[in-house]
Structures are given as C-alpha cells and as structure tokens.
Amino acid sequence: MTTRSRDDVVRAAGRLFASRGFHGTSMRDLGEELGLLGSSLYSHVDSKEQLLVEVVQQGADLFQAHADRVAAGDAPPEAKVGDLIRGHIEIITTNQDQSATFLNEARFLPDHARDAIVAMRDRYEATFRDVIAQGIEAGAFRQQNPALTTIMVLSVLNAVIRWYRPGGSQTADEIGEAMVAFVMEGLK
Amino acid sequence: MTTRSRDDVVRAAGRLFASRGFHGTSMRDLGEELGLLGSSLYSHVDSKEQLLVEVVQQGADLFQAHADRVAAGDAPPEAKVGDLIRGHIEIITTNQDQSATFLNEARFLPDHARDAIVAMRDRYEATFRDVIAQGIEAGAFRQQNPALTTIMVLSVLNAVIRWYRPGGSQTADEIGEAMVAFVMEGLK
DNA sequence: CCTACCGATCGGTAGG
DNA sequence: CCTACCGATCGGTAGG
Numbered sequence A, B: 001m002t003t004r005s006r007d008d009v010v011r012a013a014g015r016l017f018a019s020r021g022f023h024g025t026s027m028r029d030l031g032e033e034l035g036l037l038g039s040s041l042y043s044h045v046d047s048k049e050q051l052l053v054e055v056v057q058q059g060a061d062l063f064q065a066h067a068d069r070v071a072a073g074d075a076p077p078e079a080k081v082g083d084l085i086r087g088h089i090e091i092i093t094t095n096q097d098q099s100a101t102f103l104n105e106a107r108f109l110p111d112h113a114r115d116a117i118v119a120m121r122d123r124y125e126a127t128f129r130d131v132i133a134q135g136i137e138a139g140a141f142r143q144q145n146p147a148l149t150t151i152m153v154l155s156v157l158n159a160v161i162r163w164y165r166p167g168g169s170q171t172a173d174e175i176g177e178a179m180v181a182f183v184m185e186g187l188k
Numbered sequence C, D: 001c002c003t004a005c006c007g008a009t010c011g012g013t014a015g016g
Helices: A006-020 A027-034 A038-043 A048-072 A077-094 A096-108 A111-137 A146-163 A172-187 B006-020 B027-034 B038-043 B048-072 B077-094 B096-108 B111-137 B146-163 B172-187
Strands: none
Touching (some): A006 A048, A006 A096, A027 A038, A048 A077, A048 A096, A048 A111, A077 A096, A077 A111, A077 A146, A077 A172, A096 A111, A111 A146, A146 A172, A146 B146, B006 B027, B006 B096, B027 B038, B048 B111, B077 B096, B077 B172, B096 B111, B096 B146
C-alpha cells in the first residue's frame, strides 16, 4: 500500500463515522483502518472534529447541489418532484457513508458548523416544499399542507439509508422508482 | 433531593443516550445529571452497557406490547392499521427518550442483546405487514407489496422522533391523525 | 509517517 | 453514596 492522501483519510472517516458513529470512532481506529497510527493522522488533519465537519459537509453539498440543479430547470412541478426523489435516492445509495454521517451524526458537530448544516438542510427542505406548493397551485397535486407533506416525503427518502444494502433484493434504481410512485400517489 | 432509585438512573440514562448518544454519554455525565458521582452509579447498575440494554428494551417493549394488543383484537384490518399508527405515534411522543434510544442507539448494543432487539423489531414489522396484507386480501386496500409498504409507513412514523417537539405547532394527537390520513390515502 | 510522549478522561472497583 | 483509586484509552503534540 502506498502513502495515504488527505482524501483517503476523510473517506475512511466517513466509513467509520457511518458505521460506528462519531463518538464510537477513535483516531486510533481510523488509523488502523488506513494501516497507520492514530497520531500519524495529524499530518493530514487538525482534529477529529474537522473530519466530522468535512464528511457532513460533503454529504450536505451532494444533496444541495442536486436540489439546486433540479430547481433551476424549467420542467413542470410534477417532473421536478420525480427528479428530486430520484436524485435523493441516488445520492444515498451511491454515497452511503457521507449520507449516513450527514443524517445521523450532524448533531455532534461543533455549534458553528452545526448551524451552517442546519441552514443547508432547511434550504434543501424548502426546495422540496416550493416545488410541491407549485404543483398544488398548478392543480397537478391535490390540496394539502406542503410543509407536512415535505417532512413525510423526506422521512421516507432518508430512511432508505437505514435499510438499503447494495446487492439486496432491490437495485437502487428500483427503489428510486418505487419511491417516486409512492410519493406521486400520495400527492395526487 | 432525596436518594435515587435504580429506576431514576435508567430514566436519566435514557434522557442522555437520546440526546448525546450512548458513546457520547459518560458515566460521570450521568452521575452529574442525577447529582452524584459517576462511581456511585455502580451501586445501582453493573455496567454502562446494561443501562443501554435496559433503555432499549423498554422502548422495544412499549412498541411490541401495543402491536400485540392491536393484533389480538377483532377489528377489521383498516381499523387495525389506524390503531397501529395512532399507538406508534403516541408511544414516540410520550416516551421520547426510550423511543429515540431504541431507534438510534440499538446498533451499539452488545451482540446478544442486539440480536434480541432486532428479532423484536422484525416481529413488530411483521405485525404491520400482516395487517396490511389482510386489508389487501379483504379488498379494503389496493394491490401492493405489503413488505415495501410497511417499510415506508414505519419510515414516516419513526421519523416523528426527529422533528416532534412538545408544545410545537401540532399536538401529538394531531400528528397521529395526520399520519393515519396520510397512510390511509396511500393504502387505498 | 513513526517514536515517544502528554494530561485528561474513560468504565469500573474496593472499602467504608 | 463517597473516597480514593486502577489500568486503559482518549485526542493531540514535539521532534524527527
């Protein structure tokens, strides 16, 4: 094995934070995962907290970038909702470590970083909510409370990180399409 | 403040495990929460792990007892689904600490205890699935995959622990009824 | 990236 | 329930 890059360290941190939790992972655990000593990690990063910040930020960025892309498009609300869902599932299933760390460990972030992540999550939710509200206004969806609907939709989508396993009975795409069908049925 | 009972210790453990996580809670933290030293806790319990086992078990028992009660009744499947949902939300909203610890920290249980909890959760899911399957068979619900539907329904219900706050804009009962309405719409 | 540490904190025990 | 500890482990640093 050759020498490790900073990115290798962050990626390994995501893996361990996702499976053992931030507080359940020691710097020595992380070193072992990479074949080096815990103390050697400090030539790549300043602190354990910094690793958490970066992994969570990566997760948040993936979701936000995707939502911005969909929101900027000119598709009708119905199509946008489908794209939002498909993208969300794709991100979770292909970036499980960052997604799980973002969804489960963000609460352990230091105050400043946590505030920033909460703001991003709120903006992400707002994107869903706005598109759903537009669909209601356009008459494509039935009358309903867009805020509550958004929470419920994201609950189902986020829970996928809890039960999805690559190589399981359903592919990531199948799950995405099942989620789209499920949500569309609820919206109309 | 008078002397603490073993039950006080378990309850306080639930509070801290729910908010800081199992690995983010030290026995000294827990002692402080109760106004005594960490070492004094060992006159009430054998280990920190034992506390986790008990809190998670309490959570699991609440859900399971409720599901068994509904399943044993002779109401039609449609009514049973509503009762299962209402009870689930009521347990989460009135036992937030045990519910959060059960839902978020069970993965940190020692192997033997975790296996038992996973088995209980599977049985709980099976109760939902069976009632939904009965509803489909009876023609009350549309044709669908009961296993996938159950996962999605429980995803929405379990996520309530993440956003419900007592004294918020919606009462626990209102949330329960909103969940029943949402799920019923999806089932039919 | 390792050697060799540091002070702080961890879960837990003996004895009262 | 406290006093007084224990060995192990924690995040992190200095110096090479």
